Amino acid sequence: MGKIAALIKKTLGLNGGQIKGESKVKKIEIxxxxxxxxxxxxxxxxxxxxNVDDAFFQTVEFRxxxxxxxxxxxxxxxxxxxxxxxxxxxxHFLCSMKASxxxxxxxxxxxxxxxxxxxxxxxxxEDHTAVLYALGFPDFVVGPDASPAERNLVGLIKAVGAETGxxxxxxxxxxxxxxxxxxxxxxHPVAALPGGWSKRINEEERAQIEKWxxxxxxLGKLTLQVFDDVVLxxxxxxxxxxxxxxRVEVGCMATVDExxxxxxxxxxxxxxxxxGNVVGTFRGKEYLDFISERVLPWSYLKFPYNKKLGGWDGIxxxxxxxxxxxxxxxxxxxxxSMSTPLAQEHFEKFHDTFGARPVxxxxxxxxxxxxxxxxxxxxxLELSRDPEITxxxxxxxxxxxxxxxxxxxxxxxxxxxxxxxxDDQGIVQNANLIVSTTxxxxxxxLAVKTAARHFIQDGNVSExxxxxxxxxxxxxxxxxxxxxxxxxxxxxxxxxxxxxxSGELYKQMKNF
Amino acid sequence: xxxxxxxVLGIGNPLLQDDRAGLExxxxxxxxxxxxxxQELYTVGFEVMDRLMGYNRAYIVDACxxxxxxxxxxEVRIEDIFSSKNLASSxxxxxxxxxxxxxxxxxxxxxxxxxxxxxxxERIDEFTDIMSPCVDKAVQETVDIIASAISSKGYxxxxxMSCCRHxx
Numbered sequence: 001m002g003k004i005a006a007l008i009k010k011t012l013g014l015n016g017g018q019i020k021g022e023s024k025v026k027k028i029e030i031x032x033x034x035x036x037x038x039x040x041x042x043x044x045x046x047x048x049x050x051n052v053d054d055a056f057f058q059t060v061e062f063r064x065x066x067x068x069x070x071x072x073x074x075x076x077x078x079x080x081x082x083x084x085x086x087x088x089x090x091x092h093f094l095c096s097m098k099a100s101x102x103x104x105x106x107x108x109x110x111x112x113x114x115x116x117x118x119x120x121x122x123x124x125x126e127d128h129t130a131v132l133y134a135l136g137f138p139d140f141v142v143g144p145d146a147s148p149a150e151r152n153l154v155g156l157i158k159a160v161g162a163e164t165g166x167x168x169x170x171x172x173x174x175x176x177x178x179x180x181x182x183x184x185x186x187x188h189p190v191a192a193l194p195g196g197w198s199k200r201i202n203e204e205e206r207a208q209i210e211k212w213x214x215x216x217x218x219l220g221k222l223t224l225q226v227f228d229d230v231v232l233x234x235x236x237x238x239x240x241x242x243x244x245x246x247r248v249e250v251g252c253m254a255t256v257d258e259x260x261x262x263x264x265x266x267x268x269x270x271x272x273x274x275x276g277n278v279v280g281t282f283r284g285k286e287y288l289d290f291i292s293e294r295v296l297p298w299s300y301l302k303f304p305y306n307k308k309l310g311g312w313d314g315i316x317x318x319x320x321x322x323x324x325x326x327x328x329x330x331x332x333x334x335x336x337s338m339s340t341p342l343a344q345e346h347f348e349k350f351h352d353t354f355g356a357r358p359v360x361x362x363x364x365x366x367x368x369x370x371x372x373x374x375x376x377x378x379x380x381l382e383l384s385r386d387p388e389i390t391x392x393x394x395x396x397x398x399x400x401x402x403x404x405x406x407x408x409x410x411x412x413x414x415x416x417x418x419x420x421x422x423d424d425q426g427i428v429q430n431a432n433l434i435v436s437t438t439x440x441x442x443x444x445x446l447a448v449k450t451a452a453r454h455f456i457q458d459g460n461v462s463e464x465x466x467x468x469x470x471x472x473x474x475x476x477x478x479x480x481x482x483x484x485x486x487x488x489x490x491x492x493x494x495x496x497x498x499x500x501x502s503g504e505l506y507k508q509m510k511n512f
Numbered sequence: 513x514x515x516x517x518x519x520v521l522g523i524g525n526p527l528l529q530d531d532r533a534g535l536e537x538x539x540x541x542x543x544x545x546x547x548x549x550x551q552e553l554y555t556v557g558f559e560v561m562d563r564l565m566g567y568n569r570a571y572i573v574d575a576c577x578x579x580x581x582x583x584x585x586x587e588v589r590i591e592d593i594f595s596s597k598n599l600a601s602s603x604x605x606x607x608x609x610x611x612x613x614x615x616x617x618x619x620x621x622x623x624x625x626x627x628x629x630x631x632x633x634e635r636i637d638e639f640t641d642i643m644s645p646c647v648d649k650a651v652q653e654t655v656d657i658i659a660s661a662i663s664s665k666g667y668x669x670x671x672x673m674s675c676c677r678h679x680x
Contacts, residue, residue, distance in 0.1 A: 083526055083527065083554055089554065126558075130557055130558055134557075134558075152609065154609065157616065157617065162616065165613075166617045169558065172558065173558075173562055176558075176559070186551065187559055
């Protein structure tokens with residue numbers, strides 16, 4: 001144990017290279033073994049007094065997609081990357097498609113662009129809804145201290161009632177129908193073209209989408225009502241939402257439209273520091289002027305930071321950090337307003353509740369995600385009523401190849417960057433992908449450490465520790481995905497082992 | 513005229529070696545002249561529910577890593593793969609949890625007959641669409657089982673099998 005602690009601490013340059021109390025360090029390891037996450041694990045080190053010395057979120061799985069894509073025609077990349085992850089299929093699809101526009105130097109016509117945005121808005125509704133109801137809400141509806149046997153989707157349905165559960169899933173299913181209708185294929189879309197979108201819609205399909213979108217707006221309202229009833233009206237839960245144990249003070253990055261409003265499909269990237277000051281805006285390849293990625297040997301996941309605010313300074317929170325986060329909470333902090341009326345009402349309530357901006361309370365990610373369900377649903381409805389949406393001009397045929405393209409998408413989990421270098425025939429020579437969970441890597445580490453420090457005191461490791469620490473990374477909706485899809489039955493997903501420095505097991509805890 | 517709507521649903525990642533076993537079963541079934549719909553899925557979230565609703569009979573095939581001999585084919589019940597403790601972790605909804613929720617909320621829309629097959633993997637750590645030989649063999653055996661079941665007149669199966677069993 002001491003050697004592992006020493007390696008990690010030395011790597012990070014902690015304690016000036018000296019391992020304080022190394023021989024007395026105890027290690028707690030939380031090792032979730034669920035199917036879509038990949039192999040992420042949490043290691044917590046206690047000092048000689050039993051308090052948290054440090055904590056780390058590690059990704060020990062190597063993916064190497066960038067290598068895999070080399071040699072592939074750029075127009076094939078969207079269909080390929082959408083299969084890499086079962087969860088984030090649409091966002092990798094769209095982001096690489098936007099990069100392919102850039103590679104061929106061609107932008108889609110207005111109808112093609114709107115079809116893309118409609119498709120993505122529908123995906124946002126279905127993905128955010130799944131995340132909220134299956135993973136986020138159970139902590140609050142069933143309770144953070146409840147047994148994992150109850151604190152899950154099945155427990156949630158028991159708590160809110162089968163009729164509500166049925167209503168939510170039925171309405172979410174309508175978003176899937178829009179996704180499939182526009183994507184050209186169930187689950188993994190095929191409609192992307194450099195410079196356009198291959199699936200047009202007729203008036204009958206438009207009218208159907210409009211009806212479905214009306215239902216999605218109702219889903220958005222219902223979701224925010226659930227959050228209001230369950231969380232906002234419960235002082236105990238609001239203590240968690242506004243508690244220091246779940247506060248991570250870092251900068252933010254997100255997409256804004258030309259009026260500095262909320263935008264998912266396209267816009268300008270805007271970065272703010274932890275105090276809320278605007279650091280700058282950028283588009284496309286300019287991301288290289290803002291984002292640098294630090295490699296640390298104990299994780300396959302890189303650690304991006306905003307280099308406009310200085311060089312690598314470690315994984316630190318606070319007003320002067322150059323660490324930043326992405327995703328729903330970052331978006332609520334970066335945008336001046338929402339782009340749709342109902343979501344705007346909730347955006348104002350959100351900021352009125354917290355007061356100071358930016359909001360650094362990470363449980364607010366769930367609230368922000370719920371607001372985005374409504375915003376995306378409203379966008380679906382707006383686009384379904386757009387006269388251009390049934391237009392026949394959906395593709396600008398490319399005629400030349402620029403050899404380089406960057407796609408940036410405000411993915412459900414946060415900013416997603418795809419950068420490709422190709423030869424003059426559009427064959428990928430080099431690829432760089434910065435996914436949302438990578439942007440959030442350092443904030444997740446900070447969140448885990450902050451929560452662990454709060455919930456572990458003087459060697460007292462409560463039974464609720466596991467879930468409270470998991471609650472620190474769950475708001476980010478980790479997607480290390482791309483992992484295997486094999487069923488792993490009968491194994492506990494989360495286990496805490498506390499060892500003495502001799503290696504002897506001091507205490508073992510499981511969350512079941 | 514067969515008015516029983518049947519679907520064969522394969523789950524897996526097409527690029528991760530043996531994890532593609534379920535997808536491979538579906539691809540082979542789709543090339544046979546059988547009165548079934550086929551569908552590939554790369555995830556086990558609510559999408560499984562979306563795909564199954566409206567069918568009378570369904571076969572699901574997924575890869576598994578349960579410590580059995582690689583290439584072992586198992587038939588399991590929902591309860592066998594429903595592990596509520598797994599739901600406590602972030603980002604994942606298990607196949608068992610999805611199916612359990614679906615049958616709880618939509619009993620009339622979900623298939624009255626459901627069979628779930630799992631194929632034990634050997635390797636899932638390489639980016640390749642070529643499976644291990646033993647898994648490839650297990651895939652064909654699973655195809656034969658499902659094709660036989662679909663073809664056999666009067667075949668009936670309970671919604672949940674009585675037990676988890678190794679069948680090959």
